[in-house]
Amino acid sequence: MIISFFLNGNPVEIDTMPHHRSVDLLRESFQIKSIQQSCSDALCGTCLILMDDRPVLSCLVPAFELKFKDIWTMEGISSKKSYADIVGGYKSAHVQLCNSCAPARALATEALLRQTLRPSAELVRETAESVNCSCCSTRRVMDAILRAAKLREKRIHES
């Protein structure tokens, strides 16, 4: 089956089995290294991608569902200037992230910032908990998200 979609702003096309997992397809055929398939079961969150601006777990998305969608991963998001807001937020909150969930945390944060720059505490907590990791402090991650939102707001005002 030939599937075409937008990947990080560029139109792409691939011939694949329709039920191939998106996480594998993106890693194997498009060299998207920021996502990983850790649990294959909607538990860990490390396979998070943005699909039409919504965060989704790509281990649950069969390839055919990518058709005509606008897909963003950290490869694309980090090439934009506004990525600095996310890094700045996490850096100033002194969050120690491990290598495997750091991209998913950044992506979840970006998804939230695309939705709102004044998120409610509940939404911030949800975003912080969307990546299941037990090794960093949820409180610090929440702080980092709020700091990133402030930076993004400032950037928008200044431009």
Place this chain on the structure above:
Amino acid sequence: MDEGRTLSEKMSGRLKKPGDAGGKRVLSGRFLKAPAASGRIKSIELPELPPGMVCITGKDSPGKTRFAGVPVPLFTGKIILWEGQPILAAAGLNTTEVDEWISRVKMEIAPPEGNAEPLVSEKLIEKGSTVEAFSKAFQVIEERIEIPQTPPSSAAQTVVCVKDGANYTIHAASSWPGSIRQNVAAALKTDKKNIHVRTYPVSPGSNKELWFPTVTACQAALLSNRAKKSVRINSTAPGYPGGDFHIRGAIDAEGRITALEIIFTLFCGAVFPLEEEFFERVLLGLFSIYPCRNYSILGRISHEASPPSTFGPGAGFELGFLAGELFASRVAELSLSPPGGWHRESFPVPGQAFGPGIVLPKDFPMKDMLNTALNLSDFERKSASFEQTRLSRHHLDSEPEFYRGIGLSCGWFGNGFLSSPKDLGSAFLTLTLDKDGELTIEMPSLNHGGPLERAWSNMTGEILGIEDKSINFTNRKIKVNQEAGPSLLGRNVSIYTKLLELAGNDLLKRRFRDPLPISVNRSRRRSGNRSWNPNLLEGSPFENISWGVGIVEIAVSTVTMEVIPTQIWLVIDGGKLLMPDFAKSAVEISVEQTLRWCHTGNEQKEATLVDIQFYNNGNKRISKDVSTLPWLMIPAAYLQAVRQASGVIISRIPVTPEQLRTGGMAK
């Protein structure tokens, strides 16, 4: 390495992870796992392998990996040991195709013969005369606590074996590259010089990556050897052991513990490499800090048909201390002295050993630390008033919204390994200053720009007058990689910091004397610990000791019976702090994790206030682990506080509202 740049690379996914190794042509490996916890595999029928796909089973690799002499099977033999045990592995270019092939494997499994009783080994440790002490006791006090096993983690860890001719390079997040090298060479029956290991940072504040990355590495290497191609495969980290503890203590008229009788069982799953080290740490934790010369302890290790275990954050201390400190707090309570005062009076005095016979360091700081914690938290006053409220509860006209409680616990953490196998103790590093003034630090485990690495970089840079950006870390050198013991249990902080300081000073001396490049090696070989007698439990078991006092205040809702930890005070002696900001955040992370361990069923919405004080005892030289201490201090203090607030003797963590309800928490 610049912190912002590393973070930016990490979050963008550009910082290399093991799974990124090997490029496009890496085969994807998948396991077929045992569908039941026990049974005998009667037959197994493999469908024909499509071109480009390979498979290995227990028959192709009858070998076992070894960790300090302890064998772990790579694949299920005839008998299934736990649910999820790998039966076979297959690899191919397309993951979906591999999954599909595996789903067509036919197996016949017979039920286990007879009752699958857990395999239990036991050890009796005795000293002095408990019988006499109990016969003369002023009081006999008992305590019981049950701690369930922590299940395996949900996230997988990727290992890649990159094959290049006769050479195999393993990419893995592991704290013990030496064991990967040795075991992969044995599994492939090849020379160690053909095996290279590239390690990646392990999860912060964890000891879990001790042995299982080695098993996965061997499985990946066997597939890779068969396919003559590189292979990537995922595995999940095992959980941590649980335990069941019964403590009986003889107490004299002054409220001092004169003898202990303890029976405990550790539930370790089907296999648990290095369980002896774990067992001994549990034992030491049970005594906590209080001297005790008469004891009789029966410890059991139970192997059930459940997934294997690995080291938890305190590698056994977290279980021992929870039981030991809970018992101590019960003694304090029943001896009717103020709890803080009881602890202070029960600490060892100079010249006396602590616990079963551990040499007390000259700069034992606990009295000062305890006073600080008591003052900061206003402990004695709060404890008395909460106690009063509990006792007079039935006189209240209406029930308040919350009952409150406060608990106190002391703890210490032994940095480094306790047991004797020599491959656990050794540490190596090399510093090389090249002609362009670039310094390379070679050590076994890397933490790409992590806080510890930055601290080391600053420290070495200061000694040698070199800028941070000219300092690089690597772990390529064979010797460094091959023979060093695992980098965990505070070994990195305490031992490698010391080695680095020594090597830096050596290099400084030679710098203007010898031509560049100059290399300086520093090593620490510790075969057995001569100053520790494991049979008598006497001597100095660890490199050095970190100390801590923890106080936890909680509120229990009288409506929902949820426990809300409101404030925590921690006073910690971590020696010279390498990076105070990060030390604090590492402690905070442990606090959150520990609270999750203590209670479930009520996702905490409000943040707990955590007051962390680092105690400065003037000892400027030694750096010690700080992040493990919350695991040793918080649980016992938390449970005491819950017991005080609720009036229910909770004997099992995690605490749930249901336990309080059925325990009869009422007015």
